[in-house]
Amino acid sequence: MIQDRFWLRDPEREKELKKSGGGGGGTAMRIIVPLQGVVQGRGGLVLGSVIPCALFYFMQLYLKRNRSPPPSPSPSSNNESSNQLSELPSISRSQSRTHLASPRNSSGPVQISSRASSIAKSGDSPYYLGLKKVASDPYDASNNPNGVIQLGLAENKLSLDQVRGWIVKHVEVSLLDANLSISGIATYQPFDGLMNLKIAMGGFMSQVMQTSVSFSPSQIVLTAGATPAIEILTFCLADPGHAFLVPSPYYPGFDRDIKWRTGVELVPVPCRSTDNFSLSIPALDRAFNQAKKRGLKVRGVLVSNPSNPVGNLLNRETLCSLLDFVREKNIHLISDEIFAGSTHGSDEFVSIAEVLDSEDFDKSRVHIIYGLSKDLSLPGFRVGAIYSYNENVVAAATRLARFSSISAPTQHLLISMLSDTEFIRGLIRETRGRLRKMYSLFVDGLKQLGIKCAESNGGFYCWADMSKFIRSYSEKGELELWDKLLNVAKINVTPGSACHCIEPGWFRFCFTTLTESDIPVVMERIRKVSESG
Amino acid sequence: MKQSQLSTKATCNSHGQDSSYFLGWEEYEKNPYDEIRNPEGIIQMGLAENQLSFDIIEEWLKENPDVALFKRDNVSVFRELALFQDYHGMPAFKESLAEFMSLIRGNKVRFDPNKLVLTAGATSANETLMFCLADPREAFLLPTPYYPGFDRDLKWRTGVEIIPIHCSSSNGFQITETAVEDAYKRAQKRNVKVKGVLITNPSNPLGTTVSRSELHMLLRFVAAKGIHLISDEIYSGTVFDSPAFVSISEAITEIENYNKILDQVHIVYSLSKDLGLPGFRIGAIYSCNETVVAAATKMSSFGLVSSQTQHLLAAMLSDEKFTKKYISENHKRLKERYDMLVSGLGDAGIQCLDSNAALFCWVDMRHLLSSKTKEGEIKLWKKILYEVGLNVSPGSSCHCTEPGWFRVCFANMSQETLELAMYRLKAFVDSSKQSKVCCKSVRESMKSLSKWVFRLSPSHCDESNR
Numbered sequence: 001m002i003q004d005r006f007w008l009r010d011p012e013r014e015k016e017l018k019k020s021g022g023g024g025g026g027t028a029m030r031i032i033v034p035l036q037g038v039v040q041g042r043g044g045l046v047l048g049s050v051i052p053c054a055l056f057y058f059m060q061l062y063l064k065r066n067r068s069p070p071p072s073p074s075p076s077s078n079n080e081s082s083n084q085l086s087e088l089p090s091i092s093r094s095q096s097r098t099h100l101a102s103p104r105n106s107s108g109p110v111q112i113s114s115r116a117s118s119i120a121k122s123g124d125s126p127y128y129l130g131l132k133k134v135a136s137d138p139y140d141a142s143n144n145p146n147g148v149i150q151l152g153l154a155e156n157k158l159s160l161d162q163v164r165g166w167i168v169k170h171v172e173v174s175l176l177d178a179n180l181s182i183s184g185i186a187t188y189q190p191f192d193g194l195m196n197l198k199i200a201m202g203g204f205m206s207q208v209m210q211t212s213v214s215f216s217p218s219q220i221v222l223t224a225g226a227t228p229a230i231e232i233l234t235f236c237l238a239d240p241g242h243a244f245l246v247p248s249p250y251y252p253g254f255d256r257d258i259k260w261r262t263g264v265e266l267v268p269v270p271c272r273s274t275d276n277f278s279l280s281i282p283a284l285d286r287a288f289n290q291a292k293k294r295g296l297k298v299r300g301v302l303v304s305n306p307s308n309p310v311g312n313l314l315n316r317e318t319l320c321s322l323l324d325f326v327r328e329k330n331i332h333l334i335s336d337e338i339f340a341g342s343t344h345g346s347d348e349f350v351s352i353a354e355v356l357d358s359e360d361f362d363k364s365r366v367h368i369i370y371g372l373s374k375d376l377s378l379p380g381f382r383v384g385a386i387y388s389y390n391e392n393v394v395a396a397a398t399r400l401a402r403f404s405s406i407s408a409p410t411q412h413l414l415i416s417m418l419s420d421t422e423f424i425r426g427l428i429r430e431t432r433g434r435l436r437k438m439y440s441l442f443v444d445g446l447k448q449l450g451i452k453c454a455e456s457n458g459g460f461y462c463w464a465d466m467s468k469f470i471r472s473y474s475e476k477g478e479l480e481l482w483d484k485l486l487n488v489a490k491i492n493v494t495p496g497s498a499c500h501c502i503e504p505g506w507f508r509f510c511f512t513t514l515t516e517s518d519i520p521v522v523m524e525r526i527r528k529v530s531e532s533g
Numbered sequence: 534m535k536q537s538q539l540s541t542k543a544t545c546n547s548h549g550q551d552s553s554y555f556l557g558w559e560e561y562e563k564n565p566y567d568e569i570r571n572p573e574g575i576i577q578m579g580l581a582e583n584q585l586s587f588d589i590i591e592e593w594l595k596e597n598p599d600v601a602l603f604k605r606d607n608v609s610v611f612r613e614l615a616l617f618q619d620y621h622g623m624p625a626f627k628e629s630l631a632e633f634m635s636l637i638r639g640n641k642v643r644f645d646p647n648k649l650v651l652t653a654g655a656t657s658a659n660e661t662l663m664f665c666l667a668d669p670r671e672a673f674l675l676p677t678p679y680y681p682g683f684d685r686d687l688k689w690r691t692g693v694e695i696i697p698i699h700c701s702s703s704n705g706f707q708i709t710e711t712a713v714e715d716a717y718k719r720a721q722k723r724n725v726k727v728k729g730v731l732i733t734n735p736s737n738p739l740g741t742t743v744s745r746s747e748l749h750m751l752l753r754f755v756a757a758k759g760i761h762l763i764s765d766e767i768y769s770g771t772v773f774d775s776p777a778f779v780s781i782s783e784a785i786t787e788i789e790n791y792n793k794i795l796d797q798v799h800i801v802y803s804l805s806k807d808l809g810l811p812g813f814r815i816g817a818i819y820s821c822n823e824t825v826v827a828a829a830t831k832m833s834s835f836g837l838v839s840s841q842t843q844h845l846l847a848a849m850l851s852d853e854k855f856t857k858k859y860i861s862e863n864h865k866r867l868k869e870r871y872d873m874l875v876s877g878l879g880d881a882g883i884q885c886l887d888s889n890a891a892l893f894c895w896v897d898m899r900h901l902l903s904s905k906t907k908e909g910e911i912k913l914w915k916k917i918l919y920e921v922g923l924n925v926s927p928g929s930s931c932h933c934t935e936p937g938w939f940r941v942c943f944a945n946m947s948q949e950t951l952e953l954a955m956y957r958l959k960a961f962v963d964s965s966k967q968s969k970v971c972c973k974s975v976r977e978s979m980k981s982l983s984k985w986v987f988r989l990s991p992s993h994c995d996e997s998n999r
Contacts, residue, residue: 110759110796111728112666112822112825112828113671113728115668116825116829117824119827119831155616157616160611160612164609164611164612164615167602167611168609171603181591182590183584185812186587186590186810186811186812186813187584187809187811187812188582188811188812224653224835224837225618227834227835228834228835235542235690236540236542236543237539238540239540239541256834257834261835373618377615378615379617380614380615380618380841381841382618393543396539396544402656402685402686403653403656403657403686403835403836404653404835404836405653405654406814407838407842408812408813409601409812409842409845
């Protein structure tokens with residue numbers, strides 16, 4: 001951007017600008033010349049007033065662009081364990097301004113980075129208190145029936161026994177079999193994952209997404225979880241100051257994973273309850289244009305399918321429209337499909353890969369994020385993947401994977417497990433069945449309390465409208481209710497504001513950490529609080 | 534159709550992948566030595582991997598099968614492990630890692646597990662520390678020669694700069710106060726803000742332990758300037774000879790008023806070198822600075838250690854019998870190999886820096902240079918790579934200011950392979966002393982040499998039965 005060349009001597013940016021075309025020099029001159037004119041008394045009143053205004057505008061843009069990254073805002077808890085994250089500076093929608101220059105570390109004489117200090121400041125968020133509360137007083141049906149029930153973690157405990165069953169049968173073979181001594185796993189492995197695991201992962205993805213589309217191992221980059229996968233992809237697709245459009249409400253973890261170290265911004269594109277929080281292309285278009293007006297360069301759209309926290313599926317038509325949209329704007333499309341195997345509704349999951357396969361779209365702008373934390377209930381093993389149709393992105397992500405490689409013994413274990421197609425088939429079927437059951441039990445329970453949920457087809461949660469129970473139809477009211485639910489009802493849930501939902505009163509309830517008998521307990525607790533008003 | 538743009542990071546090459554360090558690896562990949570299938574291939578001597586003591590680990594695994602089966606005290610812990618993604622790390626693992634770190638330091642220092650942050654390898658630990666301590670365009674001072682990977686790990690995504698502290702062979706590449714001050718001044722002249730100093734102790738690529746006086750000097754320097762000191766101690770368990778290893782955690786207690794600078798000192802550790810488990814991706818940051826620990830802990834989300842691995846290593850490292858045995862046996866074997874390399878080089882009339890640690894030697898081939906320049910060094914390096922068939926790391930890739938030094942690894946191959954490498958080198962040196970011999974005959978003489986080595990090497994029979 002023009003103003004960068006004036007105010008910020010950023011060699012990287014200048015290189016990029018040079019690359020994008022030599023028009024820069026000319027534009028610069030077009031500003032310098034009239035400036036000189038104004039200074040020398042030529043150019044007239046118009047230029048004399050327009051130019052200072054323009055300069056002032058650009059100065060504001062520069063200040064905004066170059067302030068230190070905002071404190072990590074997310075009370076994410078949907079897939080992290082109790083002590084995780086969730087540093088939220090009182091879930092305020094406006095980000096606090098931090099200093100332009102590197103901030104002084106107030107706690108001592110030695111300075112740390114602005115990234116580190118921003119995290120240090122955001123310690124006392126209300127949401128962090130929620131997680132702490134569960135950790136200090138966790139509910140247990142027999143041992144601690146009055147403890148805090150965790151409904152804020154998108155963890156699937158329903159199918160763990162099946163995975164464990166497989167391990168018990170097979171693991172001796174996987175870790176150290178006759179052909180594989182320790183030297184086979186202990187030594188340096190390719191940082192982007194073993195080829196055999198990529199092959200197994202590709203096959204697994206096809207199975208889980210129930211598609212005939214095959215995922216080529218050469219387009220897969222394996223990482224230690226989906227968290228680094230999305231960060232690495234962001235580093236590849238956008239520079240600091242660029243932005244992604246994200247339909248909201250969205251997974252709170254994105255605020256950290258995408259923004260924190262990369263300096264890339266997220267522009268929420270609000271979805272409405274009136275159409276069940278569905279993605280709207282006109283809304284995307286509006287957001288794109290607004291961002292452009294603000295001088296923010298949008299580099300891509302990030303969608304989650306199934307979505308989190310609502311649980312929507314994107315149908316084929318919407319996916320096609322999305323592809324048209326990103327082609328028209330010449331931007332990227334990232335599809336986070338980490339819950340692809342965890343669908344429970346009547347609608348069928350359609351991966352963006354399937355649409356690309358069947359129609360003629362420009363594939364090089366499409367990238368998929370996947371991982372084993374949800375569908376295989378193995379968040380502890382740290383296995384994620386980037387699937388990209390762009391060979392330059394694959395090459396760059398491969399190099400960046402060195403900072404987030406999957407541990408070798410885990411890779412070997414999973415090669416065996418994922419290649420056991422019989423087992424996987426059975427597991428997916430069983431998981432879907434259990435999810436379906438829990439979902440309907442839970443939603444019914446809420447319905448009996450007069451609480452309606454958005455229609456959802458996937459994920460480990462339901463998206464419930466509690467707005468009639470909040471005192472004031474505002475974020476403040478929502479947080480008050482959240483606090484009551486946590487401290488009086490003793491259930492930990494995720495408030496919509498943490499997910500950047502613009503309509504107050506929506507809450508995400510995860511039900512996959514519960515057993516069936518826990519559900520009436522939860523409902524009773526909610527009832528007490530909702531009745532007390 | 535227009536190509537949508539990628540980030541500058543994705544398109545630029547400034548992360549060091551093109552340096553000779555990595556090119557050598559690529560050449561090796563194309564033509565790797567194999568005793569039977571490719572006896573004329575390139576021998577990898579550029580990979581600092583410890584393959585000498587796998588048998589000890591295998592033995593432990595055989596004696597403790599339950600751990601691999603996700604059991605603890607005969608009870609299955611699979612459920613907890615499968616779900617465990619707490620970025621604070623597994624307490625049992627952190628405790629045993631802290632104990633192990635103490636053991637390596639002769640139990641002269643104790644480590645608090647709560648000050649440990651686990652990361653997927655030291656690569657991730659170093660980058661995370663940079664993200665925590667410095668902003669883009671700020672700098673860290675590093676003594677040269679340094680590990681080529683730092684150009685990538687410390688700079689690439691962080692935007693942090695490296696300013697070299699020049700060390701020379703005149704004093705065995707020790708870090709002098711003048712050199713540090715000089716580097717600091719150079720930064721100031723360029724208006725670059727220095728955020729700290731990073732050293733590797735034991736040093737990569739020198740293989741020497743940093744002396745107590747150097748450590749004191751550095752501590753006083755960072756105290757005076759109010760900046761950080763990172764001590765990358767990933768080779769601390771590979772010190773096979775005197776002088777004994779002095780960790781920064783020990784040296785700091787000898788500084789007056791050291792409590793004032795505790796916030797400024799950080800240690801990086803890993804099990805890739807000491808335990809020979811680079812594939813497991815286990816790294817750690819140790820810091821008394823609470824803010825750094827808090828921030829680094831959250832950043833570790835981008836590179837957590839697999840719970841399966843944490844469980845396995847917690848059991849392994851808490852077995853004191855195993856750790857003591859491993860450390861002492863490993864030292865013995867490393868020393869044997871080191872002696873072998875040094876004597877083999879000596880036979881070829883090549884000397885190396887007197888070193889007592891790590892998995893490589895810092896070899897002086899200045900006398901073999903056609904011209905005492907960087908070009909001369911690269912020319913020699915290419916000869917060694919393509920004609921002699923050894924992938925070694927040229928000093929220029931480590932930013933050494935004096936041409937002619939090379940890093941040669943000795944712990945990532947069998948004994949015969951090392952012997953063969955020495956023979957090849959000797960043959961090359963001998964032949965280059967005479968008038969120009971054509972490459973073909975050199976290689977032919979090497980061909981017959983390699984077969985000869987296998988038939989007559991005394992340890993051959995034992996090795997093959999191992």
